[in-house]
Amino acid sequence: MIRKGQDRLKQLLPGGGFNGRGLMIGIAVVLVIxxxxxxxxVNPGEQGVVLRFxxxxxxxxxxxxxxxxxxxxxxxxxxxxxxxxVRQIDVGYVVxxxxxxxxxxxxxxxxxxxxxxxxxNIIDIDFSVQWRIFNAGQxxxxxxxxxxxxxxxxxxxxREIVGRTDILPLIATxxxxxxxxxxxxxxxxxxxxxxxxTITAINMQNVQPPQPVAxxxxxxxxxxxxLDTKRNQADAYRNRVIPEARGQARRTIxxxxxxxxxxxxxxxGEADRFSxxxxxxxxxxxxxxxxxxxxxxxxxxxxxxKVIFDLGDGGNGTQPIVPFDRLLxxxxxxxxxxxx
Numbered sequence: 485m486i487r488k489g490q491d492r493l494k495q496l497l498p499g500g501g502f503n504g505r506g507l508m509i510g511i512a513v514v515l516v517i518x519x520x521x522x523x524x525x526v527n528p529g530e531q532g533v534v535l536r537f538x539x540x541x542x543x544x545x546x547x548x549x550x551x552x553x554x555x556x557x558x559x560x561x562x563x564x565x566x567x568x569x570v571r572q573i574d575v576g577y578v579v580x581x582x583x584x585x586x587x588x589x590x591x592x593x594x595x596x597x598x599x600x601x602x603x604x605n606i607i608d609i610d611f612s613v614q615w616r617i618f619n620a621g622q623x624x625x626x627x628x629x630x631x632x633x634x635x636x637x638x639x640x641x642x643r644e645i646v647g648r649t650d651i652l653p654l655i656a657t658x659x660x661x662x663x664x665x666x667x668x669x670x671x672x673x674x675x676x677x678x679x680x681x682t683i684t685a686i687n688m689q690n691v692q693p694p695q696p697v698a699x700x701x702x703x704x705x706x707x708x709x710x711l712d713t714k715r716n717q718a719d720a721y722r723n724r725v726i727p728e729a730r731g732q733a734r735r736t737i738x739x740x741x742x743x744x745x746x747x748x749x750x751x752x753g754e755a756d757r758f759s760x761x762x763x764x765x766x767x768x769x770x771x772x773x774x775x776x777x778x779x780x781x782x783x784x785x786x787x788x789x790k791v792i793f794d795l796g797d798g799g800n801g802t803q804p805i806v807p808f809d810r811l812l813x814x815x816x817x818x819x820x821x822x823x824x
């Protein structure tokens with residue numbers, strides 16, 4: 485084999501022999517070819533990872549799309565994995581006979597999908613993880629089985645978030661929030677692993693109670709809805725009655741304040757009037773006594789039905805017969821007093 489190689493080399497060399505100049509030219513040609521073999525191309529959507537005797541050496545400067553060069557084999561080699569492809573991993577279920585849940589047959593994996601919620605209930609969750617590579621070197625050399633690692637980390641992150649969430653919000657209103665928190669937790673875990681992976685989305689495919697207790701759960705849901713209805717009605721009644729009671733109480737307080745002010749004012753006036761009468765009585769007792777008598781009689785007789793007649797100075801002591809019953813009747817005009 486060595487002899488055959490020498491013969492072929494002689495044919496390539498000028499003059500057909502191993503003279504000094506021919507040997508140098510041959511070595512130069514081989515060296516040039518060997519150096520040219522170090523060129524490699526990174527296509528769009530790829531990253532170039534350079535290995536020197538099997539060790540990753542370009543950690544700080546991964547080769548981007550374009551033409552690059554490394555020391556030729558066997559010193560260095562280059563790997564150019566695809567990094568812009570969005571990949572998907574399903575957790576809690578497997579699709580057979582198709583690529584999606586709509587085109588294939590879905591089989592549930594209870595070992596992955598059954599989880600414990602924050603209020604000690606069991607829920608069945610199927611979800612998918614979409615991810616892509618952002619650092620090809622970390623993806624190739626920092627984790628042994630990248631897809632399995634992403635799947636296990638995603639299941640762990642989902643169980644952590646679900647374990648802090650009650651079942652009702654999880655089914656009704658918190659799906660998107662749980663998916664977002666799970667994505668953030670999963671990304672943090674993979675960053676700690678230095679996996680070189682970016683999580684683009686967490687898609688909640690199916691969130692429901694386990695099938696054996698689905699009917700009982702529906703009954704509980706209807707009971708809770710009835711409870712919410714009654715509670716809303718009670719709140720509406722409270723919102724209507726309490727303002728009315730407060731208004732009534734306020735009105736009563738204001739009326740009592742007005743009554744208090746009126747009574748105090750009347751009492752003050754009576755006291756002042758009594759003081760003035762007393763002062764007048766102290767200065768002129770006879771006049772004041774007579775005036776009080778006249779005012780009292782005026783108040784007593786002012787609204788009473790009465791007949792006043794004058795017998796004159798020449799009366800002989802006889803009393804005339806007067807029909808008082810007709811004079812004092814309501815329909816009678818009567819004769820009201822003008823003299824006293």
